[in-house]
Amino acid sequence: MHRNARSLRARTTDAERRLWYFLRSRRMLGVKFRRQHPIGPYIVDFACLECRLIIEVDGGQHQEQAEADRRRDQELSSQGFLVLRFWNGEVLRMTSDVLEKIWTAAQTRRPSPLTPLPLRGRGEFDRIKRLPTKGGR
Template sequence: MARKLIRHARSLRVDQTDAEARIWSRLRNRSLGNARFRRQIAIDPYIVDFICTEHMLIVELDGGQHADQIEYDESRTKFLESRGYRVLRFWNNDALANTDGVIEAILAELVKRPSPRPSP
């Protein structure tokens, strides 16, 4: 199961949505608050869009299909929160139309819980 999940995560990195590409361009290479984000990472049994383990923060971008799976998303969020993560969710159209606002919200969460590790 784990290998299949990892293979699927890799394929999602290649086939990212426009919204994921836009947000990733602003998160990669420690561009936001010097936080190291990774994308499409498996946290069995799920794959999260973006994760910063230093700050225990997960960012999810949701397309229209998520309007029909509210209970699934809530249980997924509870699972991730039970592992100590904070989960931020944004709609894809917000990520595309209000990229700066989404990035500001992510930065605000990074500031709320600074990394326990010193910056390099």
Template sequence: MEKPSDRNRAFARRSRIAMTDTETEVWRLLRDRRLHGVKFRRQVPIGPYVVDFVCHVLKLVIEADGGVHRLREEADANRDAWLAEAGYTVLRFDNSMILRNPNLVFEGIREHIQRRG
């Protein structure tokens, strides 16, 4: 697997410091092993990409998608394909859903983890 670039590592570090409101909400749900004791990390470089949240043990990536993702669907599809090839499953949640109903997002992630475990 391709190693993350120094540029992506620096971007991930900056992103952890300046998380969006939506990312902060998802992190509130995932941190401290709140889902079946599963550890997630935030803003992590994987190969040529930086993912919002990842559980390396389950090879599970969680993405919080804002409006810009509607303009970059092809790039996101290529990214998801690369991550799938590396063995990761990507779950994407729209920012508006995260902010309006975070419990629904939490349940969706929890159900996915239960199915895999």
């Protein structure tokens, strides 16, 4: 499976290359996307595991492939992933629209950061220490 994914990374389409330019190196919202990434029995075009987001870039295909993609999307959705599909031409001609859809999905699915603990030296920590206890002291 991993060897197959490596082979697919070497044979990317123009649309996949363009999209990867914007997704790689945490360029979108600081989240990590992987390309040609194995998830279960599938290799997906792009995946952000932290957002549970999968992006597929499709070329021309026949009806049987569309049905297989639908089943695959359902299975990945049942595992908690959101699958976004774009046509090659859509990525190449309307890149900003595609990126906006991906950004919106990643933004809404990205886990919220934990609230940091108060820091010493900013007064916040000292105020917490001075809160009254049960005995009123």
